[in-house]
Amino acid sequence: MLEIRNLSLSIPISNQAVLAVSELSLSLTEGSVLALVGESGCGKSLTAQSMLRLGEYQGVRRVEGDILLHNQSLFSMPDKQLRQVRGGSIAMIFQEPMTALNPVFSIGSQILEVIQLHTDLNPQQAHARALELLVDVGLQDGKSLLQQYPDALSGGMRQRILIAMAMAGNPEFIIADEPTTALDVSVQKRIIGLLRTLQQDKGLGMLLVTHDFGLVAEMADEVAVMYAGEIIEQGSVMDIFDFPAHPYTKALMNCRPESVKHGGRLAVIPGKVPAPGSWGQGCRFKSRCTFATDACNQHVALETWQQGTHQVRCIHVEAVRA
Numbered sequence: 001m002l003e004i005r006n007l008s009l010s011i012p013i014s015n016q017a018v019l020a021v022s023e024l025s026l027s028l029t030e031g032s033v034l035a036l037v038g039e040s041g042c043g044k045s046l047t048a049q050s051m052l053r054l055g056e057y058q059g060v061r062r063v064e065g066d067i068l069l070h071n072q073s074l075f076s077m078p079d080k081q082l083r084q085v086r087g088g089s090i091a092m093i094f095q096e097p098m099t100a101l102n103p104v105f106s107i108g109s110q111i112l113e114v115i116q117l118h119t120d121l122n123p124q125q126a127h128a129r130a131l132e133l134l135v136d137v138g139l140q141d142g143k144s145l146l147q148q149y150p151d152a153l154s155g156g157m158r159q160r161i162l163i164a165m166a167m168a169g170n171p172e173f174i175i176a177d178e179p180t181t182a183l184d185v186s187v188q189k190r191i192i193g194l195l196r197t198l199q200q201d202k203g204l205g206m207l208l209v210t211h212d213f214g215l216v217a218e219m220a221d222e223v224a225v226m227y228a229g230e231i232i233e234q235g236s237v238m239d240i241f242d243f244p245a246h247p248y249t250k251a252l253m254n255c256r257p258e259s260v261k262h263g264g265r266l267a268v269i270p271g272k273v274p275a276p277g278s279w280g281q282g283c284r285f286k287s288r289c290t291f292a293t294d295a296c297n298q299h300v301a302l303e304t305w306q307q308g309t310h311q312v313r314c315i316h317v318e319a320v321r322a
Contacts, residue, residue: 002028002051002090002173002205007065009043009050011276017061018277021047021229024065028173028205035208035220035237037252041273043229044209045095048177051207052086088118091166095178095209097158101150108146111165118169133164137194156187160194167198173205180215192218213256217241222309225249228274228284231302235310245305245312247289247320283314291316 004026010017021043028034036044049055051067053074067074069089074082086092094100102110108130115126127146134142137160150158159179166174176195180188196219199206208219216223216237223240225233225248233246244250253259254267271288274280282297283289289296295315302313314320 001030001068001070003068004047004051005066005068007047007050007067008063009046009055010061010063011046011055012059013277017063019063019229020060020276021050024226024229024231026207026224026231028207030172030205031203032221033199033206033208033219034222034224035210035216036224036226037210037213037216038226039211039252039269039273041275042226044226045177047226048092048175048207048209051175052090052092053082054092084118087114087166087171088169089171090173090175091169091171092175093159093162093166093177093179095181097155097162097182100162101158103150105149106146107148107150107153107161111146111161111168114165114168129168130164133168134161136167136198137161137164138190139164155183156191159183159187159191163191163194163198167202171204173207174199175207175209177209178211179208180212195219213241213253214258225252228279229276230284230313231311232285232313233311234302235308239308239310243310243321245310245317245320246285246314247291247316248285250320251288291319 004024007021007024008019009021011020024047026034036047038044046055046060050060062075069085074085077085111130111133112126115121115129121129130146131142134145139145139157139160179195180191183191192215210216220237223235223237224231225246227248233240233249240249244253251269255269257266260266269288274284282299286292286296300313300315302311304310305312305317
């Protein structure tokens with residue numbers, strides 16, 4: 001299990017440490033996909049990067065909480081062991097395939113670097129493994145591709161290369177941060193199918209960071225909805241799609257194009273996500289919520305709704321469900 005326990009993170013704004021993620025708890029298990037959903041600015045990517053402690057290079061700091069890999073704290077790991085975890089036990093697919101690859105190194109050198117860092121293969125075996133990985137992600141002309149540079153490849157091919165690199169260290173867990181954002185619709189569908197096939201065939205645990213509920217429906221087993229740095233609803237895909245219990249989740253669902261009749265206007269959520277440091281007291285969604293009352297000025301904990309694992313942070317659940 002890869003587990004986040006009560007994690008709070010701060011980011012530097014105007015030379016001050018400002019809380020950006022607060023008291024967040026999530027867990028990934030091998031063989032299942034957890035989707036982390038929300039608008040831009042909610043803290044999804046920050047949370048994902050924290051699972052490899054990548055944000056520290058930009059001044060992100062842990063305020064409290066922990067991240068555990070098989071009950072071992074990532075924050076207490078020595079640097080040498082953490083480097084083995086990054087790309088080894090936990091691999092990440094970044095959201096921008098056009099910039100995630102190093103433009104001055106060949107595709108082959110970038111894939112081989114991961115293989116050499118995380119396996120005991122000799123150079124000949126590593127080269128064969130690189131070709132095998134390219135076939136796994138649907139790229140057949142491997143020998144030619146290994147010699148090419150990123151700028152010669154399309155966005156879809158680059159994304160497949162990033163997936164191959166993520167698989168090169170034989171990870172237990174994959175963090176996929178908006179893996180289809182920069183791709184056109186036809187390429188998106190193929191990448192989604194590829195990710196799902198690899199995840200199921202290898203029995204990987206996956207954190208899927210996205211704002212696309214269509215992608216969530218195709219890939220996820222569990223869903224956590226994030227708003228303004230905290231989880232506001234969490235449950236199985238069936239819980240979230242069939243019984244959305246938080247006004248924000250319901251509003252996001254209503255914004256899907258498929259929820260609008262032909263010729264109708266797309267729904268929007270008025271306002272925008274409040275920036276870190278401007279959340280105010282009580283419910284962080286209240287300024288945009290049609291159900292808000294004075295009682296929403298009080299903080300609400302994430303609590304189980306009805307039964308099972310469906311949790312929600314709202315006092316107006318019954319009105320939302322009506």
